[in-house]
Amino acid sequence: MAQWGGVIAKNKLVANFNLQKLQFIVENILNDEYSKNLYLSAILNWVSPNKGLFITLYYDHIWKYYKSVNIAKSSEKIIANNYELYLYDLSKLPIIYMLDSKNPHNITNLDSKNPLKIYYSQYGIFINFILEQYAYRDLIRAESGDYVIDGGACYGDTALYFSHLVGEKGRVFAFEFVDENLEIFNKNMALNPHIKNIELVKRPLYVDSKTIVSYSGVGGGARMNKDAKQGIKTISIDDFVRDYEVEKIDFIKFDIEGSELSALKGAKNTIQKFKPKLAICLYHSFSDYVEIPLFLKDLLPEYEFYFDHFTIGLLESVLFAKVKQ
Structure with a gap:
């Protein structure tokens, strides 16, 4: 530690993380060496002044395709929250295979007859559709026939x-509940009239279904503010599944700007009943790196846990879970 950040980095680590809990997670919760190493690397990346130094990505061989995303880009664009979002035809993305998978799959196998089109950014297209930040190798991913909770749908x-x-x-x-995001979400759905399996729920996810909240920030960084006198009423996953008579949940993804643990607490019954695969973002709070794995392990001991991080920056740290086979 002294070599790569000295006393400042060590003090930040001790101040922000419970070292005993970190050790327990690495030794008893994370299921493979890659996850353990990258989990610690991502945490060191937060406390060290040498950002990016600790991150060794499994996906290095794919980042070379970053610029090739522009093959799918048109000149048409819209402005969202002062950012330019270009229209992409995802059927034109390059064909890329996970090179060391036992069962290589084409991670950009999109239908040219019914192409997905979207107003978005080059970075977002690359992270979501090529790197697939909500899939862990071939072990954990949404699959044919799955019912998915997309918590934090943003632009769609x-x-x-x-x-x-x-x-x-x-x-x-x-x-998704942020007005500016919903405007772009609806534009993107209108580009894809053949898509019939997406249902929009305009409520913020939380531990209960009675808290009134507002929001601050824009785009994917919009955060929920509690204790608002006027605003939007929250909803829990458990209440949603019960009230809308959802027959199963197979996969839960949360990227909800720091509300992940609260939303997981509101999904306890759903998780215990259906045992869904999980992809939960951890990078919004130091405490989430520790408390979310511990909470989920206690909630469903049958889960196997994995961790991945998709950039050399601080963002895109995801905890994955699935029930042991």
Whole structure:
């Protein structure tokens, strides 16, 4: 530690993380060496002044395709929250295979007859549709026929990604409540009239279904603010599944800007009943790196856990879980 950040990095690590809990997670929760190493690397990346130094990505061989995303880009664009979002035809993305998979799959096998189209950014297209940040290798991913909770649907990019994977027999419940995001979400759905398996839920996810919240920030970084006198009423996954008589949940993805643990607490019954695969973002809070794995391990001991990180920056750290086979 002294070599790569000295006393400052060590003090930040001790101040922000419970070292005994970190050790327990590495030794008793994470299921493979890659996950253990990258989990610690991502945490060191937060506390060290040498950002990116600790991250060795499994996906290095794929980043060379980053610029090739522009093959799918048109000149048409819209402005969202002061950012330019270009129209992409995802059927034009390059054909890429996971090179060291036992069963190599084409991770950009999109239908040219019914192409997915989306207003989005080059980075977002690459992370979601090529790197597939909500899949862990070939072990954990949304599959044909799955019912998916897309918590934090933002512009609809992940909803379209999951829609493609689950197919006609699957369903995607896309949760988004920020007005500016919903405007772009609806534009992107209108580009894809053949998509029939996405259902929008305009409620913020939380531990209960009675808290009134507002929000601050824009785009994917919009955060929920509690204790608002006027705003939007939250909903829990458990209440949603019960009230809407959802017959099963196979996959839960949460990227909800720091509300992940609260939303997981509101999904306890659903997780225990259906034992869904999970992809939960951890990078919004230091405590989430520790408390979310511990909470889920206690909630469902049958889970196997994996961790991945998709950039050399601080963002895109995801905890994956599936029931042992």
